[in-house]
Amino acid sequence: MIRSMTGYGRAEAGGGRTILTVECKSVNHRHLDISIKLPRVLGVFEADARRLIQAALQRGRVDVSVTLTAAEGTVLNPLTVNLAQAREYADAARQLAETLDLPDGPTLGWVMGQSGVLTREEQTPLASEETWPLLEKALSAALAELLERRQTEGAALAQELAGLGSVLESHLETVAQRAPAAVERRATRLRERMQAMLAGADVDPARLATEVAVWADKTDVSEEQARLRAHLAQLGTLLAGDEAVGRTLEFLIQEIHREVNTIGSKADDLEISQAVIAAKSALEKMREQIANVE
Numbered sequence: 001m002i003r004s005m006t007g008y009g010r011a012e013a014g015g016g017r018t019i020l021t022v023e024c025k026s027v028n029h030r031h032l033d034i035s036i037k038l039p040r041v042l043g044v045f046e047a048d049a050r051r052l053i054q055a056a057l058q059r060g061r062v063d064v065s066v067t068l069t070a071a072e073g074t075v076l077n078p079l080t081v082n083l084a085q086a087r088e089y090a091d092a093a094r095q096l097a098e099t100l101d102l103p104d105g106p107t108l109g110w111v112m113g114q115s116g117v118l119t120r121e122e123q124t125p126l127a128s129e130e131t132w133p134l135l136e137k138a139l140s141a142a143l144a145e146l147l148e149r150r151q152t153e154g155a156a157l158a159q160e161l162a163g164l165g166s167v168l169e170s171h172l173e174t175v176a177q178r179a180p181a182a183v184e185r186r187a188t189r190l191r192e193r194m195q196a197m198l199a200g201a202d203v204d205p206a207r208l209a210t211e212v213a214v215w216a217d218k219t220d221v222s223e224e225q226a227r228l229r230a231h232l233a234q235l236g237t238l239l240a241g242d243e244a245v246g247r248t249l250e251f252l253i254q255e256i257h258r259e260v261n262t263i264g265s266k267a268d269d270l271e272i273s274q275a276v277i278a279a280k281s282a283l284e285k286m287r288e289q290i291a292n293v294e
Contacts, residue, residue, distance in 0.1 A: 002238075002245060003294040004153035005029065005060035009146030013138035018131070021067045022138040024053075024146045028292045029061035039068045045132055049139055056143045058244040059294045064142075066135065079118060086117045150294065158239045160289055161249075165235050167282045168256070172228055174275040175263060179221050182269035221266050224259045231256045246293040253290060257283050 005028040012021045034053050036046055053062060093106035112118055231252060238245045238252070260283065264276035 001151060001240075001242060002154045002158050003147070003150040004157055004292050005150065005246070005294050006153055006292060007146040007149035009142040009144065009149070011138045011141030011145065013134040013141070015131075015134050017070065018134065019069045020131075020134045020138045021069070022135070022142040023065045024062065024139075024142045026057070026060040026062045026146060026150070029059060032057060032059055033061045034064070035062070036064045036066070038066050042066060042068065042131060042135060045135055048132065049135065052136065052139055053143065056147060057294070059246055064139070066139075082117055082119065086111050086114070089114045089117065154293070157289055157293060161286060162236070162239055164282050164286045164289070165232055165239075168228075168279055169232055171275040171279040171282070172225060172232070175221065175272050176225055178269050178272050178275075179225070182267070182272060186268050221263045224263050224266075228256060228259045231259070244294045246290065249290045249293055250287075253283060253287050 005026055007024075007026050009024040010022065012019060014020075032054065034050055036049055036053075038046055038049070049064065049066075053064065090106050090111050093110070096102075097105045235249070235252060235256075238249060257280070260276055260279045264273065264280075267273045267276060
């Protein structure tokens with residue numbers, strides 16, 4: 001079944017010291033556009049993560065966000081106090097207060113707010129043998145959930161597109177039923193006009209019949225109908241498959257639209273013209289739906 005390009009997936013994987021959380025979101029896009037946000041210590045794995053995503057998806061704008069937290073009882077980047085620097089700030093402030101005969105000395109809040117007194121250690125680098133398996137596990141699980149949702153929405157898209165395909169077939173049937181009589185009616189009208197214009201002239205009936213036949217052939221839409229039937233059959237095949245067919249469907253809709261336009265330009269029948277307008281409306285709806293197919 002075809003897949004949508006819209007989906008969401010989230011997963012966690014825990015190790016001895018860390019917990020990795022991965023969120024994947026995707027929307028429609030002409031190509032595969034991947035954006036990955038990793039903690040600095042996991043930046044070395046961006047290329048590997050990108051390859052994992054490319055193996056799972058073919059189209060869409062994909063945003064991947066990874067957060068790293070410490071497991072319970074583990075501190076990855078602890079807060080530290082520089083006592084020597086704090087004492088230096090306090091002594092300097094106290095001496096200044098005594099010199100200027102100020103009643104208040106330094107407060108704890110003031111000392112803690114001074115630069116360098118409170119620092120958070122750089123996040124502890126984690127061994128690659130510990131973090132990549134966690135990232136791979138969490139990312140694979142998030143992508144699996146994302147794919148499942150894209151497939152669910154894709155099934156709904158396929159059903160909608162199949163229904164619109166049936167609508168197109170019904171309009172094509174209207175054209176098929178009306179076309180022979182429309183061609184004959186136009187030929188008769190042309191023959192009558194030509195005879196009226198050439199009244200009294202010596203005209204070869206065979207030549208007149210040939211000219212009318214040539215004109216009628218130019219207004220015949222049987223070839224367009226045959227190609228439309230083939231295109232609609234291909235549409236059904238693509239919707240029943242499990243490949244990424246979004247681009248193929250876009251091209252197919254363009255071809256169907258071209259044939260419908262040609263029939264409309266040749267039409268000299270009210271019901272055929274109405275069927276063409278209705279077919280174009282259905283095609284526009286299909287185009288909107290196909291824009292979200294992978």
